[in-house]
Amino acid sequence: MLTPYAVIDMDYLEKNIGTMADITSRLEINLRPHFKTHKSPLIAQKQIAAGAIGITCATLGEAEIAVNNGLKDILISREIVGTGKLSLLAGLARHADLKVVVDDPYQVTQLSAALAESPVKLGVLIEINIGQNRCGIDPGNLTAIIDLIKLINQHPKLTFLGFQGYEGHLVLHPNEDERTTQVEEANANLMNVVKAVAEAGYPAKIVTGGGTGTTLxxxxxxxxxxxxxGTYATMDATYSKIMGLFFAPALKIVTTIISKPSAERLIVDAGSKAISTDYGPPEIIGHSDWVYQCIGDEYGILRHVNGQPIAGNIGDEISLYPAHGCTTINLYDKIHGFRNGILEIVMPIGRGKSF
Amino acid sequence: MLTPYAVIDMDYLEKNIGTMADITSRLEINLRPHFKTHKSPLIAQKQIAAGAIGITCATLGEAEIAVNNGLKDILISREIVGTGKLSLLAGLARHADLKVVVDDPYQVTQLSAALAESPVKLGVLIEINIGQNRCGIDPGNLTAIIDLIKLINQHPKLTFLGFQGYEGHLVLHPNEDERTTQVEEANANLMNVVKAVAEAGYPAKIVTGGGTGTTLxxxxxxxxxxxxxGTYATMDATYSKIMGLFFAPALKIVTTIISKPSAERLIVDAGSKAISTDYGPPEIIGHSDWVYQCIGDEYGILRHVNGQPIAGNIGDEISLYPAHGCTTINLYDKIHGFRNGILEIVMPIGRGKSF
Structure with missing residues (x-):
């Protein structure tokens, strides 16, 4: 094995998948795990086998991978725009039960045009902005929401299914009480829309949202x-701080000490092209008193937290626990699945599918 | 074309390659461009055709791609450690003139062992730390440096070739005068080593280093x-601030406005998996009064710099000029080469080769 490489502990992965299936079963809510974290058809199939009703894809490219690998119930959680993408979306809809979100009449009109010659229908959800301030219609703008439902229903190839609202600004809130209160408030806005729209004659079949940090x-x-x-299956150091009681750290990056130019500094062969630091530096597994600093695309420095001499040697392998699993996995074409320290399977990762 | 995708303007690329060839020719210094920025064999071949003596690779994986694509004179600028990598390095050395850096006796001993059964010899350079404080021997530690040369020369499969010193901490220094003074001081330490070692009987054939920002x-x-x-060929927004007079902005990422949820906010389909922000946000081409904010792996927000209403529409394509080309190109499997707005070639990028 040539470092840096990505590893998933298969026991931990399967435990996490089972735990989430148990939690959602007890909560009596459907589970539609996000594909964006792992981009692995095998992991998605394990999630379905454990009870998930389908998957969520962040991009059309992910949905294409999923369809090619036999997944059937797919929500694309991003607005799809542009004739090239719409043509692909209409084609993919022949092979799976696709659903997509919209937040503007233009998207609906374009979707309808793309599906004009298609024998299949496409499920459409309206995205509501519940505080992340990314996509989505303001929940107070009921007129726009109802007008959009009417527009969807005017098009024979589109079926209005319901709503998506994602409290992405709250999923990593470190304080559990505040997280709970604020998530409940954010989703109350979504539920006001659902209720008002139902009273207007448009009941929602699907109301979807949430992330690993707001599952409970x-x-x-x-x-x-x-x-x-999404992240619960593989986990990362950031989500472990709030959900570590429930989910085990399945993902790690293995790196090698390639140089020890001073007693206080170890250089490893994992830089920004091997481990993402958009959520902060990785944790160093087994060395809680060491810190990692990215120093280039291909290099990291390990130091003792107090600047004391550090005890590693050139050639030692060091494992890092990424702060952000989604963007770290996306740097690799494949992940090595180990069980009890033995390589079990090399899983291709459908990265590079940002469209 | 499905956004987000990466584009290189072929005219700009070739102009940059020619400009750097001219500059180095006038300075009477050899040019060994870094492969790490573009990871494209075609671009490397263009650099060789324009006069470069060979290429620099940041990883063994890059060198493998280069060897597979017929490149012959390759410096690997990172210490190579571990039996798996050393076995591959020894094998690759049968197919090209490889050179590698070391900064510790352990690496030399391991290199020698890996080459024991090989019919070919490997060129070795010693890395000197000239202030970046990453890898490299302290330039004041002449005893260690000469001992390491002696050790290299003891091994029949290794040839001592000279030194590498990289002023990576200075290549982006914004003030030209200070950059000049500090780079000269840093490299003076390298030259003291070269001189002292030559006087001790070990003349260096190669003394290598520098980056786009310190070329002159x-x-x-x-x-x-x-x-x-490395960056000069494709360029990026960060290097343009100091080298924009010499090199043209060849690289851009094309994205689509997918949502306009408010008058002040446009959402584009390029997030952290489509454009890196490790050197800051990208510039928005043609809209110098707009700013980009990453809001997730697949989303960016465009706003007017003053918070005023913003004039774009859903479906509009927007081009972004990345702050950091190396890590942005690394997110893609291929780059689209355009000339005068017409697609000319799709260039595969050897990403995912961090080992």
Missing amino acids: ITGKIEGMTEIQP | ITGKIEGMTEIQP
Whole structure:
């Protein structure tokens, strides 16, 4: 094995998948795990086998991988725009039960045009902005929401299914009480929309949202029909701080000490092209008193937290626990699945599919 | 074309390659461009055709791609450690003129062992730390340096070739005068080593270092035999601030506005998996009064710099000029080469080769 490489502990992975299936079963909410974290068809199939109703994809490219690997119930959680993408979306819809979100009449009109010659229908959800301030219609703008439902229903190839609302600004809130209160408030806005729209004659079949950090909150909210957690399967150092009691650290990056130019500094062969630091530096597994600093695309420095001499040697392998699993996995074409320290399977990762 | 995708303007690329060839020719210094920025065999071949003596690779994986694509004179600028990598290195050395850096006796002993059964010899350079404080022997530690040369020369399969010193901490220094002074001081330490070691009977054939931002400084230093700039070919927004007079912005990422949830906010389909922000946000081409904010792996927000309403529409394509080309290109499997707005070639990128 040539470092740096990515490893998933298969026992931990399967335990995490089982734990989330148990949690959602007890909460009596459907589980639609996000494909974006792992981009692995095998892991998605394990999630389905454990009880997930389908998957969520962040991009059309991910959905294409999923369809090519036999996945059938797929929500694309991003607005799809542009004739090239819409043509591909219409084609993929012939091979799986696809659903997509919209937040503007333009997207609906374009979707309808792309599906004009298609024998299949496409499920459409309306995205509601519940505080992340990314995509989504303001929940107070009921007129726009109802007008959009009417527009969807005017198009014979489109079926209005319900709503998506994602509290992405809250999923990593470090304080559990505040996280709970704020997530409940955010989703109350979503539920006001669901209720008002139902009273206007448009009941929602699907109300979807949530992430790993809000599973236990959003999963309990009356009216949510499904949640979309992603990171729980592989986990990372950031989510472990709030969900480490429930999910085990399955993902790590293995690196090698390639140089020890001073007593206080170890250089490893994992830099920004091997481990992401957009959520902060990785933790160094087995060395809680060491810190990692990225120093280039291909290099990291390990130091003792107090600047004391550090005890590693050139040639030693060191494992890093990424702060952000999604962006770290995305740097690799494959991940090595180990069980009890023995290589079990090399899993291709469908990275490079940002479209 | 499905956004987000990466584009290189072929006219700009070729102009940059020609400009650097001219500069190094006038400075009478050899050019060994870094492969790590573009990871494209075609671009490397263009650099060789314009006069480069060979290439620099940041990883063994890059060198493998280069060897597979017929490149012959390759310096691996990172210490190679571990039996798996050393076995591959010894094998690759049968197919090209490879050179590698070391900074510790352990690496030399391991290199020698890996080459024991090989019919070919490997060129070895000693890395000197000239202030980046990453890898490299302290230039004041002449005893260790000469001992290491002696050790290299003891091994029949290794040939001592000279030194590498990289002023990575200075290549982006914004003030030209300070950059010049500090780069000269840093490289003076390298030249003291070169001189002292030559007087001890070990003349260096190669003294290599430098980057795009120090080409005009390091390239002039008496005693340097070659420089290793990488970014100049494709360029990025960060290097443009100091080298934009010489090199044109060849690289861009094309993205689509997928949502306009408010008058002040446009959402594009390029997030952290499509454009890196480790050197800061990208510039928005043609809209100098707009700013980009990454809001997730697959989303960016565009806003007017003053928070005013912003004039874009859903479906519009927007081009971004990355702050860091190396880590942005690394997110893609291929780059689209356009000339005068017409697609000319799709260039595969050897990403995912961090080992």
